[in-house]
Amino acid sequence: MTEPKISFAGRVSLAFGSFFAILGNAELAAGVRRLRNGETFDAPVSAPVATQPAPVAAPVAPAPAPVAAAASAIEEASPQSAMQLLGLLQRNARFVDFVEEDIAGYADADIGAAARLVHEGCRATLREHFTIRPVRTEAEGSRVTIAEGFDATAIRLTGNVVGAAPFNGTVSHRGWRVEDVKLPRLVKSHDAKIIAPAEVEL
Secondary structure: OOOOOOOHHHHHHHHHHHHHHHHHOHHHHHHHHHHHOOOOOOOOOOOOOOOOOOOOOOOOOOOOOOOOOOOOOOOOOOHHHHHHHHHHHHHHHOHHHHHHOOOOOOOHHHHHHHHHHHHHHHHHHHHHHEEEEEOOOOOOOOEEEEOOOOOOOOOOOOOOOOOOOOEEEEOOOOOEEEEEEOOOOOOOOOOOOOOOOOOOOO
């Protein structure tokens, strides 16, 4: 069944919501990366059961116990930093207010006007607390050669990917890399879970 198209407003809400869902969930982030790389999630197929008895092997010396593979080092993201960034986006751009608002009853023009204000606040917040540079310096649309041994986390090949490097292609997106982070320090008494206090007008 064909999925219905998502409106512009729905895509904006989905994009913002997905950003923080991926930021706070390492397993979800890994799954999204596998999907973007074109991998599938097929269930493993069980090996068929043999119908004939296996021949008796000659006795051999016992094999040495396998050496356990070292577990990959996985650094857990700090929830404090994620909540702090969410609080900054809420304070400067009313980001959470916008995402949590039920926009089904609003016209696209009204949502677009609100999205412009959210965009300006989010952009100012990112520029104040992060130094972000493009991964590739070439302009989008430029022809480039990707040499052997390239960093697959910084460059994602799309389209007809066959053979081995070097690859010749066109830059469709320059990518983004965070070079510096300048988040404010939190005092111990501050509850980072409160990203926006309730307001009571007297």
